Amino acid sequence: MNQLLRRKSIEDLIRDSENPQHKLAKTLGLWSLVALGIGCVIGSGIFTLPGTAAAGVTMKYPSVLHAPVLDLLRYGSDALTTVGRPGAGPAVVLSFLLVAIVCGFAAICYAELASMIPISGSTYTYAYATLGEIFAWIIGWDLILEYAVSNMSVAVGFSGYFNDILENLFGYRLPPEWSGPAFRGGEVTGAYFNLPALLIMMVLTWLLIKGVKESAKATSIMVVVKVSAILIFVIGAANAIKPEHWVPFVPNGPSGVISGAAIVFFAYIGFDAVSTAAEECKNPKRDMPLGIILTLLACTVLYGAVAMVLTGIVPYTTLGNDEPVAKALKDIGYNKLRIFVSLGALVGMWSSLLVGQYGQTRIWFAMSRDKLLPGRFSQLHPKYRTPDFSTWIAGFVVGIPAGLWDIATFAELANIGTLAAFASVSAGVIILRKRQPELKRGFRVPLVPWVPGLSIFFCLILMLGLPLQTWLTFFIWLIIGLVIYFAYSKSRSMLAQEN
Numbered sequence: 001m002n003q004l005l006r007r008k009s010i011e012d013l014i015r016d017s018e019n020p021q022h023k024l025a026k027t028l029g030l031w032s033l034v035a036l037g038i039g040c041v042i043g044s045g046i047f048t049l050p051g052t053a054a055a056g057v058t059m060k061y062p063s064v065l066h067a068p069v070l071d072l073l074r075y076g077s078d079a080l081t082t083v084g085r086p087g088a089g090p091a092v093v094l095s096f097l098l099v100a101i102v103c104g105f106a107a108i109c110y111a112e113l114a115s116m117i118p119i120s121g122s123t124y125t126y127a128y129a130t131l132g133e134i135f136a137w138i139i140g141w142d143l144i145l146e147y148a149v150s151n152m153s154v155a156v157g158f159s160g161y162f163n164d165i166l167e168n169l170f171g172y173r174l175p176p177e178w179s180g181p182a183f184r185g186g187e188v189t190g191a192y193f194n195l196p197a198l199l200i201m202m203v204l205t206w207l208l209i210k211g212v213k214e215s216a217k218a219t220s221i222m223v224v225v226k227v228s229a230i231l232i233f234v235i236g237a238a239n240a241i242k243p244e245h246w247v248p249f250v251p252n253g254p255s256g257v258i259s260g261a262a263i264v265f266f267a268y269i270g271f272d273a274v275s276t277a278a279e280e281c282k283n284p285k286r287d288m289p290l291g292i293i294l295t296l297l298a299c300t301v302l303y304g305a306v307a308m309v310l311t312g313i314v315p316y317t318t319l320g321n322d323e324p325v326a327k328a329l330k331d332i333g334y335n336k337l338r339i340f341v342s343l344g345a346l347v348g349m350w351s352s353l354l355v356g357q358y359g360q361t362r363i364w365f366a367m368s369r370d371k372l373l374p375g376r377f378s379q380l381h382p383k384y385r386t387p388d389f390s391t392w393i394a395g396f397v398v399g400i401p402a403g404l405w406d407i408a409t410f411a412e413l414a415n416i417g418t419l420a421a422f423a424s425v426s427a428g429v430i431i432l433r434k435r436q437p438e439l440k441r442g443f444r445v446p447l448v449p450w451v452p453g454l455s456i457f458f459c460l461i462l463m464l465g466l467p468l469q470t471w472l473t474f475f476i477w478l479i480i481g482l483v484i485y486f487a488y489s490k491s492r493s494m495l496a497q498e499n
Helices: 010-017 030-045 050-055 069-081 089-116 123-130 133-170 195-210 212-240 253-268 270-276 284-313 324-331 335-369 388-402 407-435 450-463 468-492 494-498
Strands: 057-060 083-085
Touching (some): 050 253, 050 284, 050 324, 089 253, 089 450, 123 133, 123 407, 133 407, 133 468, 212 324, 284 324, 407 450, 468 494
Antiparallel strands (some): 057 083
């Protein structure tokens, strides 16, 4: 038990980060961090998931495995006879607000730990310093799943909007056999492979290897483009709003709002990606808390505006598709506006994928530097000083599954990983306040342990809105991770070698 709970001191974490062999270049300022955060948050959900969250899932639950845990607790076996997962309807804006509140509690917990431990690795690193090695491994393994499947979801959405642009400009769409998922909802679709989803991942992988500074500059430009596209949509489509589309505003009651929140939750993991950049930040104690909080505030306002306009221009029941914003504009005949929005969506998802892949490779890098993963994952490119091997592996790990499955499959699996990570960070704040209250903190969470406790509570509530099948997949992933830990990592970790 002592081996499993051995912790790495904050001093050791910082010292290891200064090792020239594994030292990352410090190139990021406050606005670069905010651009990274907005780049991930906005692209992850605003163009792909509001429709699914509003419309719900129309298929019947084929088994207890597919029913949300919340419905099973509320209705028992009767949940299996209900038609689909209830959508939030126009109240999807409340789903986004609920998620923002949950993320707000988690965000300030991230801010405190990021200002104390300015090391690459985000939640994994915090867990290593607070909870112990076995929990750090579980969280790191969980984060790999979180970033990978969320980017798979966005890559599928990118392919959908790419096809919409082709249709709008040239009257042509890629053959469905090469631009759609081979499997949807567990059923074979007849498509072979979603080729655009794989190709975009390969291009982004090459850009990330070129360097984080170059990637951050590209992300900043893309953030300006996609925020402009969002504002064009909100202002341009506002004239087409019909208030009757908002009635009833909450068609499926609180369960619909919670179900919608569980679907869109992973769209907010951008501020989590900000924390993975701590080691490459010039002034992490000041800029990390500000970057995390500003990212969350800006994105919440944009999400709310898009959700209200989207559900106001068309009936929410028509929004259950891979490109809901473009489809809604097509339905009301706003094709010129649709071109701008679709281009903004492509740019937005490009930046989201870029930041998500960046965060994933930094998790692998941190775990490899601690020798929990093979050393190849922390090797740096001799010229660009970026983890090139990890970046290429991450590109294929995301690109190939994105060519095979649909958005909903990935989004729910990403959500449970994200929620588990948020809960662990909140617990880490409480533990460090008890164990090391004297450590200097660039930012302090107010009302500890109540605020972190509320964060944990809300995360658990949203996890209950996910299907039992998602829980089982998550546990299978964790079991695989534990097998790897006990077979390889436990005896090879840096702390094990020191002992």
